[in-house]
Amino acid sequence: MNVRVYKDDKAIGSAAAALFAACVTEKPNCVFGLATGSSPIPTYRKMAELYRDGAVDYAGVTTYNLDEYVGLDHDHDQSYYYFMQENLFRHINVKEENIHVLSGIAPDPEKECRDYEKAIETAGGIDLQILGIGRNGHIAFNEPADAFAPATHVVELTESTIDANKRFFTSVDDVPRRALTTGIGTIMKARAIVLIATGADKAEAVRAMVKGPVTPRCPASILQFHPNTTIMVDEAAASLL
Ligand code: GLP
Numbered sequence: 001m002n003v004r005v006y007k008d009d010k011a012i013g014s015a016a017a018a019l020f021a022a023c024v025t026e027k028p029n030c031v032f033g034l035a036t037g038s039s040p041i042p043t044y045r046k047m048a049e050l051y052r053d054g055a056v057d058y059a060g061v062t063t064y065n066l067d068e069y070v071g072l073d074h075d076h077d078q079s080y081y082y083f084m085q086e087n088l089f090r091h092i093n094v095k096e097e098n099i100h101v102l103s104g105i106a107p108d109p110e111k112e113c114r115d116y117e118k119a120i121e122t123a124g125g126i127d128l129q130i131l132g133i134g135r136n137g138h139i140a141f142n143e144p145a146d147a148f149a150p151a152t153h154v155v156e157l158t159e160s161t162i163d164a165n166k167r168f169f170t171s172v173d174d175v176p177r178r179a180l181t182t183g184i185g186t187i188m189k190a191r192a193i194v195l196i197a198t199g200a201d202k203a204e205a206v207r208a209m210v211k212g213p214v215t216p217r218c219p220a221s222i223l224q225f226h227p228n229t230t231i232m233v234d235e236a237a238a239s240l241l
Contacts, residue, residue, distance in 0.1 A: 001224055003210060003231045005238045009198045012232045013042025016130060016194050019230070020047055021056045023128045023192075029060040031120075033129030033187070034088070035140070036065070036080045039196040040130050041087055048091035058094045064120050066131070066140035066187075068102040069176035070109060070154065078168050079104060102152070102180040113152040113180055120186065129190035133197050136160045137205045137218035141181035144217045150185035154178060184222055193229040195220070197237040206233055207240035 006012045020043070023030050034040070050056040065080055074081040081101040089099060100119065106112035120126060131139050136158060142149055143158045156178055157165075166172040187193070197206050209220040210231065216222075223229045 001210060001226070001229050001231060003233065003238070003241065005233055005235060008234055009039075009042045009196075012196055012198065012234065013044075013046045015232060016040075016043040016196060017046035017050060019192070019194055020128060020130075021050055024056055024058060024061060027127060028057070029062070030127040031123050031125065032061055032063045033126040033182075033190050034063050034065045034084060035130050035132050036067070036083045037132040039132035039198060043130060043196065044088040044091075047088065051092040058092045061094050062098040062123055063089075063094060063100060064116075064123070064126060064182075065101040067179050067181040068104045070104050070178040070180060071176050072104040074101070074103070076104075078174075104176075104180065106180075109154045109180055113154060116180075116182070117152040117186060120182075126190040127192065129187060129193045131187070131193060131195040131220075133195060133202060133205050133209065133220050134161055135164055135201055135205055137208050137220045139184070139187060139195070139220045139223075141179040142184050142187075142219040144219060146216060148185070148216045148219065148222055149181075149183035151183040152186055153181065153183055155181050184216075184219060188222060188226055190226075191228065193223065193226055194232060195223065195229065196232050198234045200236040200239065202233075202237040203240045206231070206237050210241060 072079040208218040214221045
């Protein structure tokens with residue numbers, strides 16, 4: 001685990017976008033693993049800027065997102081598909097047919113998960129995965145549990161995650177209780193990972209991830225075993241390291 005401390009989220013965004021740019025330059029048909037939440041937004045802004053400036057061409061890139069809420073279709077303004085369109089996809093030249101986000105309204109969610117896991121494998125696996133981290137140490141929607149989930153699956157969200165995400169909904173009752181998420185195993189297969197955390201409310205999760213024992217009680221701690229993970233944090237998120 002390579003931990004780097006930056007002065008603010010803008011500096012982190014530039015550094016993470018540079019990793020994506022390097023990935024495409026080296027392999028124009030590379031596969032990105034993408035995340036939602038506020039943490040990756042400065043990265044997505046910078047990725048769009050690099051496209052506008054003609055510095056990076058995403059035409060050959062394939063993307064797989066980490067997760068999606070059960071019950072929200074792609075047009076719902078709180079669906080993760082919608083988030084990705086608004087914050088990244090419509091600002092760059094990634095092809096619509098190369099974009100993959102789990103469907104929250106699939107009639108058979110378990111099958112949707114199995115098909116998604118297979119599709120990532122068929123695409124050759126993820127070259128660069130971006131992650132945020134929840135206050136309870138979750139990555140994607142892999143909540144603290146008794147075991148690490150090997151593959152894409154349906155999950156019940158914890159109160160902590162529902163509480164953290166309620167700011168995006170009219171009321172806490174509108175926050176979906178379940179989600180589809182790639183597993184810890186899916187994430188660990190990515191060839192390179194960059195995890196972003198900013199602000200004091202992430203400091204304890206960052207400490208547990210970097211310094212704590214590797215345990216499914218803090219899902220992000222498994223990244224200690226990943227051979228190519230960069231943790232990008234600001235000083236507030238790094239304050240307990
Ligand atoms: C959600 C997402 C995670 C994300 C987390 C933290 O639960 N499923 O992928 O990492 O929120 O979000 P934020 O970056 O807004 O703190």
